[in-house]
Amino acid sequence: MRLEAEFTSEPFRGEGSPPEHAIAARDAATEAGLETDFGPLGTLARGEAKELYDALPAIAKAALDAGATQVTLQVRQAEPGRAGVKSGGPVALNDALDRLIADVERELGAKLGELDRAGKQRAVRLLRERGAFGLRKSVSSVADALGVTRFTVYNYLNREAD
Structure with missing residues (x-):
């Protein structure tokens, strides 16, 4: 089963380059072999369930060690061709x-x-x-x-x- 994890780290920064804690979280996901989509508010990581589950502690640790005060996480089943859809139904x-x-x-x-x-x-x-x-x-x-x-x-x- 493929999963997607969307995580954000705070504090947010409105303009300029992304904060170090956001970059560290993205890098931890990439190092774990996950596909990533890095955005100004968060990172979407995709991969097989085991890879994703195993990577989550490292992602949170990387963000917190790099100065994040909070990491927020959402995990859902990835549906082919339906990015941005929550598991359990077609709620965009x-x-x-x-x-x-x-x-x-x-x-x-x-x-x-x-x-x-x-x-x-x-x-x-x-x-x-x-x-x-x-x-x-x-x-x-x-x-x-x-x-x-x-x-x-x-x-x-x-x-x-x-």
Whole structure:
């Protein structure tokens, strides 16, 4: 069975080169023989189940040893030709993020883009607590929903980490 593991390490950095802890995690996955897709928010690693399971402790250790304060991990079955689909059904990751955003909007009583600055910061905190930023390309989608830049979302995330 083939699996995919998507992992992010924090603190996030909004601009410039990726943080050392993100590079170290990616390198650990590559050294374990996994296929990797390195992005600004996280890394997707694919491989056979045993290889992936065996590599996870080394990936987390590499990130933490290189300065990460947190590593978030999602593991799912890889389905050929269906990247970005969770195991257990055809729920696209973007649909999951859309649902999380809709839930936060209901909870806060307004569309994210209509919130004041404090409300937007609270929305980012709620989305983070619910795992939204473990999803690929989520910062861009959340930034669009908030009506702010990705850099602003990263600033909110970094503020929460402090």
